[in-house]
Amino acid sequence: xxxxxxxxxxxxxxxxxxxxxxxxxxxxxxxxxxxxxxxxxxxxxxxxxxxxxxxxxxxxxxxxxxxxxxxxxxxxxxxxxxxxxxxxxxxxxxxxxxxxxxxxxxxxxxxxxxxxxxxxxxxxxxxxxxxxxxxxxxxxxxxxxxxxxxxxxxxxxxxxxxxxxxxxxxxxxxxxxxxxxxxxxxxxxxxxxxxxxxxxxxxxxxxxxxxxxxxxxxxxxxxxxxxxxxxxxxxxxxxxxxxxxxxxxxxxxxxxxxxxxxxxxxxxxxxxxxxxxxxxxxxxxxxxxxxxxxxxx
Numbered sequence: 001x002x003x004x005x006x007x008x009x010x011x012x013x014x015x016x017x018x019x020x021x022x023x024x025x026x027x028x029x030x031x032x033x034x035x036x037x038x039x040x041x042x043x044x045x046x047x048x049x050x051x052x053x054x055x056x057x058x059x060x061x062x063x064x065x066x067x068x069x070x071x072x073x074x075x076x077x078x079x080x081x082x083x084x085x086x087x088x089x090x091x092x093x094x095x096x097x098x099x100x101x102x103x104x105x106x107x108x109x110x111x112x113x114x115x116x117x118x119x120x121x122x123x124x125x126x127x128x129x130x131x132x133x134x135x136x137x138x139x140x141x142x143x144x145x146x147x148x149x150x151x152x153x154x155x156x157x158x159x160x161x162x163x164x165x166x167x168x169x170x171x172x173x174x175x176x177x178x179x180x181x182x183x184x185x186x187x188x189x190x191x192x193x194x195x196x197x198x199x200x201x202x203x204x205x206x207x208x209x210x211x212x213x214x215x216x217x218x219x220x221x222x223x224x225x226x227x228x229x230x231x232x233x234x235x236x237x238x239x240x241x242x243x244x245x246x247x248x249x250x251x252x253x254x255x256x257x258x259x260x261x262x263x264x265x266x267x268x269x270x271x272x273x274x275x276x277x278x279x280x281x282x283x284x285x286x287x288x289x290x291x292x293x294x295x296x297x
Contacts, residue, residue: 006294008136008171010162012235018275019211022080023053023055023076023080027052027053027054027055028053029221030051030052030053031051031052031053031080031081031152031153031174032052032053032054032076032079032080032081033048033052033053033054033055033080033081033082033083033084033115034055034056034057034073034077034080034084034101035054035055035056035084035085036056036057036058036064036067036083036084036085036086036089036090036093036270037056037058037064037067037089037270038056038060038064038268038269038270038271038277038279039132039138039268039269039279040054040084040085040086040108040132040195041054041055042278043084043132043138043141043142043167043277043279044084044093044145045143046142046163046166046167047142047145047146047149047163047164048145048149048160048163049159049160049163049165050228051153051156052081052149055076055080057069057073057076057077057090057093058090058270060270060271060272060273060274060275061269061270061271061272061273062089062091063246063263063269063270064269064270065089065090065224065269067090067092067093068092069092069093069096073096074096074100077093077096077097077100077101078096078099078100078101080101080108081104081152082104082105082148082149082152083096083097083101083104083105083106084105084106084108084145085097085105085106085107085108085247086107086108086109086129086131086132087107087109087129087237088109088126088127088129089129102127103294106144106145106148108131108132108141108144109127109129109131111140111141111144112131112137112140112141113137114128115127115128115133115198115199116128117195118155118195118198118210128195128198128199130196130197130198130199130267130269132199132268133196133199133200133267133268133283134170134199134200134202134203134277135171135174135175135178135200135203135283136171136172136175136203138171139167139168139171139172139175142164142171143164143165143166143168145163145164146160146163146164146165146166147160147161161219168211170280174280174283174284175203177284177287178203178204178283178296179201179204179289180206181287181291181296182205182206182287182290182291182294182296183296184296185291185294185295185296185297186294186295186296187236187237187238187293187294188205188206188207188294189206189207189208189209189231189235189237189263189291190206190207190208190209190241190290190294191209191211191228191231191232191237191239191240191241191254192208192209192240192241192243192248192251192265193208193210193240193241193242193243193246193250193251194210194211194243195208195210195212196210196243196267196269197210198287199265206294207232209232209252209260211224211225211228211240211251211254219250220250225250225253225254225257226257228254228258229254229257229258232254232258232260232261233258237258237260238260238261238295239255239260239261239262239263239293240252240254240255240258240260240261240262240294241262241263241264241265241289241293242264242265243264243265243266243267244264244266244270244272248262263289263293264288264289265286266282266285267284267291268276268282268283268286
C-alpha cells in the first residue's frame with residue numbers, strides 16, 4: 001500500500017508501467033533489496049543470496065555521485081524489502097529513503113565509526129562516506145546486513161547470518177593482505193584525484209592528499225594545484241592517482257606540473273559494463289598499484 005503515499009506523478013508512472021517494469025518484476029517476484037550503488041549491491045548479493053533480487057540503483061559505468069533517480073526507481077525504493085545505502089553519497093537516494101523507505105532501510109554509515117569529511121567540506125558534521133574501502137568496516141556492515149535480513153526473513157535467519165560470516169572471513173583476509181603489503185613503505189602519502197581514500201589511508205597508516213574534495217567533479221583552484229605541486233615534490237611522491245569512473249584531467253595536470261606519473265587507483269564505487277571485476281579483484285588491484293608507487297618492500 002506504500003504507492004498511495006507516493007506523489008501523484010510517480011503513482012501515474014506506476015499505473016502507466018503496469019506490473020511488468022518494476023524491480024519485483026525483473027526479479028521474478030522475489031523480494032527486493034534496493035542497493036544504492038555497486039559495493040552495496042555486491043555485498044547485498046553475497047549476504048542475501050538467491051532468495052532476494054538485488055536492484056543496483058546506479059547503472060554499471062555511471063558515477064554514483066551523479067545519480068538522479070527515475071520516478072520508477074523511487075517507487076522501487078519505497079516498495080523494497082530493504083533500501084541499502086550510504087547517507088551522503090547520493091542526495092537523490094537519501095531523499096527517496098527519507099520520504100518512502102524510512103522504516104525499511106539500512107544506512108551502512110550508521111553501523112561503523114565514521115571519519116569526518118575533508119576539512120574544507122566538513123560543514124554540519126558531514127562524514128566521509130567511502131567506508132567500504134576499509135575491509136574491516138565493510139565487514140561490520142556485512143554483519144549488520146545479515147542481522148537485518150534475519151529480521152526481514154526470520155525462518156531463514158541462520159542462512160543470512162552464515163553468509164554474512166563467510167563474507168566477514170574473506171574481508172578479514174583481505175585486510176591482512178593490505179596490512180602485510182603496506183607495512184614497510186618508503187612513502188606514506190597517496191595523492192588522489194578526489195578524497196575517496198580516507199578510510200583506506202587511516203586503516204593502513206597512509207596520508208591521503210586529495211586533489212579535489214569528496215566531490216569527484218569539483219575543480220580545484222590554480223592555487224590548490226600550485227600548493228599540491230609543491231607538496232608532491234617535497235614528499236618525493238612518484239605518482240598521482242586517477243580513477244576509473246571520473247575524468248583524469250585534473251590529476252593528470254597536477255602530475256605533469258610535478259613531473260610524476262599517473263596510475264589508476266579505483267575507489268570501487270562502480271564497475272564498467274560487462275566487466276568481470278568484483279569488490280575483491282578491485283581492492284587487490286589497488287594494493288598491487290599502491291605497493292610500487294609507495295616503494296613498499
